[in-house]
Amino acid sequence: MNFIALKMLVGDRAKYLGIVFGVTLATMLVVHQVTIFTGLMARTWSVVRDLRDSSGVELIVADPATEFLNDAKPMSETALARVRSVAGVAWAVPMSFNSVRARIGTGGAGDGAVGDGRRDRFRTCIVVGLDDTTLIGGPARFVEGSLAALRGPDAVIIDRLDSLQLLAVSDGAGGRRPPRVGEVVEINDHRAVVGAISDNTRPFLSQPIVYTTYSNARRWAPTERRGLSYVLVKLKEGAAADAVGASLEAQTGLAVYETSAFGFKTVGYFLRNTGIPVNFGITIILGCVVGIAISGQTFYLFVLDNLKQLAALKAMGATNLQLLGMTGLQAALVGVVGYGLGVLGALGLILPFKGTELEFTLYWQVLGLAALAITGIVALASVLSLRRVLSLEPAVVFKG
Amino acid sequence: MSSTTQQINATTPAGGNGRPAVVCRGITKHYGSGESKVIALRGVDLTIGQGELMMMVGPSGCGKTTLISVIAGILDRDAGELSVFGQDLATLSQRQRTLWRGKNVGFVFQQFNLLPTLNAAENVAVPLMILGEGRSSAVKKGRDMLARVGLGERHKSLPSQLSGGQQQRVAIARALIHGPRLIVCDEPTSALDHETGHVILRLLKNVALQEDRALVIVTHDQRIFGFADRIARMDDGRVDKVVGSAAELGIE
Numbered sequence: 001m002n003f004i005a006l007k008m009l010v011g012d013r014a015k016y017l018g019i020v021f022g023v024t025l026a027t028m029l030v031v032h033q034v035t036i037f038t039g040l041m042a043r044t045w046s047v048v049r050d051l052r053d054s055s056g057v058e059l060i061v062a063d064p065a066t067e068f069l070n071d072a073k074p075m076s077e078t079a080l081a082r083v084r085s086v087a088g089v090a091w092a093v094p095m096s097f098n099s100v101r102a103r104i105g106t107g108g109a110g111d112g113a114v115g116d117g118r119r120d121r122f123r124t125c126i127v128v129g130l131d132d133t134t135l136i137g138g139p140a141r142f143v144e145g146s147l148a149a150l151r152g153p154d155a156v157i158i159d160r161l162d163s164l165q166l167l168a169v170s171d172g173a174g175g176r177r178p179p180r181v182g183e184v185v186e187i188n189d190h191r192a193v194v195g196a197i198s199d200n201t202r203p204f205l206s207q208p209i210v211y212t213t214y215s216n217a218r219r220w221a222p223t224e225r226r227g228l229s230y231v232l233v234k235l236k237e238g239a240a241a242d243a244v245g246a247s248l249e250a251q252t253g254l255a256v257y258e259t260s261a262f263g264f265k266t267v268g269y270f271l272r273n274t275g276i277p278v279n280f281g282i283t284i285i286l287g288c289v290v291g292i293a294i295s296g297q298t299f300y301l302f303v304l305d306n307l308k309q310l311a312a313l314k315a316m317g318a319t320n321l322q323l324l325g326m327t328g329l330q331a332a333l334v335g336v337v338g339y340g341l342g343v344l345g346a347l348g349l350i351l352p353f354k355g356t357e358l359e360f361t362l363y364w365q366v367l368g369l370a371a372l373a374i375t376g377i378v379a380l381a382s383v384l385s386l387r388r389v390l391s392l393e394p395a396v397v398f399k400g
Numbered sequence: 401m402s403s404t405t406q407q408i409n410a411t412t413p414a415g416g417n418g419r420p421a422v423v424c425r426g427i428t429k430h431y432g433s434g435e436s437k438v439i440a441l442r443g444v445d446l447t448i449g450q451g452e453l454m455m456m457v458g459p460s461g462c463g464k465t466t467l468i469s470v471i472a473g474i475l476d477r478d479a480g481e482l483s484v485f486g487q488d489l490a491t492l493s494q495r496q497r498t499l500w501r502g503k504n505v506g507f508v509f510q511q512f513n514l515l516p517t518l519n520a521a522e523n524v525a526v527p528l529m530i531l532g533e534g535r536s537s538a539v540k541k542g543r544d545m546l547a548r549v550g551l552g553e554r555h556k557s558l559p560s561q562l563s564g565g566q567q568q569r570v571a572i573a574r575a576l577i578h579g580p581r582l583i584v585c586d587e588p589t590s591a592l593d594h595e596t597g598h599v600i601l602r603l604l605k606n607v608a609l610q611e612d613r614a615l616v617i618v619t620h621d622q623r624i625f626g627f628a629d630r631i632a633r634m635d636d637g638r639v640d641k642v643v644g645s646a647a648e649l650g651i652e
Contacts, residue, residue, distance in 0.1 A: 007517045308513060309515050312513035315507055317498055317501045317530050317531070319499070394474045395475055397509050398586050
């Protein structure tokens, strides 16, 4: 009976393609939009993820009023010593996180000098200041140079994509080129030298992220009495994160988060305070509705067109279970083919942007979510048809 | 039911081994309820013998199709006794009746009802696949059966590539492939021309009809009355006459 079911389905090519198209479209929309959505949300804590991956930081200490990563409220420098004094802390290092203005030069005559100012561009950057001694919290991946470059005077690390776009300098021929290692830029009226080019996880905001030492960052940032944004903590062997975290909060009065939890806190802020989840949610729901409408209607019409044949099969001795099995198999095939094509289509929209500013990662969980959505779509699309099959009277074959 | 209202030929079934294939006693059947209730069968008494070709004739709406649907186990009867090759269908559940029908009844429909996306051999093999036989084995048997009905070389043709007569031959092959004992045909020649209709009836009689089978044909087509062993005339839900030839019904 499986053979009959499949031949009935694919033999009617127009309807088959129509049903598959509906499922494909829904899959593409769901996969693409959820990927963009999860990618955007992942970008909100990209710096946290990079420092977790590069240094194994387990806890992040912040001012209790800090709501998300870019919202760092300055803390007193003494917070660092207080954190280090709590039992269970293996080490703790400072990190500053501030927005400052960078001047992107024209490149001059190739001697690394800052441009003449007439064609310079200004760009607000996020300057991340890492502990001078350990450089903990820096980028995880490099295109040119390494984290050690920060030990040079006034050294900064800029991101590969930022260097191509937001921080690009004039090439003297009317175009733009990325700053080279060794080239001089100006950060808030201070000289800075490009020490390395990193490959950062893309951030949510469009501001370039520039890494330097904590002391440089304090020097370059707008004058504030307090310059400490975060304290990054590694636990001693065997120390429990929640116990040490509770001790830290009790003894310092500061907020303590496990690294990933702080990332999710940042995600939560953007979910609650922006229109992103609503807008993406609407698009995803609409995609599913469109998929159900197209697939459901076409599948129902397909079954209606074949009711006479199904009634003949029933008259010839096919049981309800066999007919339900046939319809279910047809729906499943449509779901699998449509899902596969939809995923390919979504990849076609995602992969061309790999390595660019618009790159997003397709997580396997998104594919799983899409599979669930498509299963629901196909099930709904076939339910109405199944009811017609079950209520089918074989005697209808005798009506001319 | 008195003998003054039903003129039933008292002769035993013609042809075959003389044993009854189908025995109907007082079969009634209605559709709907209340004001929309329609009584389709009003106490049908009929016996069809093994090896017999019985034709059922009568005006539209007289209950012919309902009767063969009840006999074939497609519809339940309201009352009366029905035995088909010794099986009382009332003792079977709906699922059991469906399974019984799949093994014991072959159908030839007015509109052929071939699956348009299956080729001829695959269409013929459908009853075997319903009974659980594997595809390749069933299709091979389908090809062999097509050869018996004279379409061996067209086994790969789709129904759309066949003439009306050829499609009906495929349908006949399909009705016979699983060796059913009761073959029910609903207007098998109505969509065919005179000559093709005769070819089909000859085929049915030669290939389908065997000593231990029964062939029931519902028809309006007077051109084929001559093929019947007996003709049962129905009117208003009853069999009012069973005769041995069309002439006895006043039909030349």
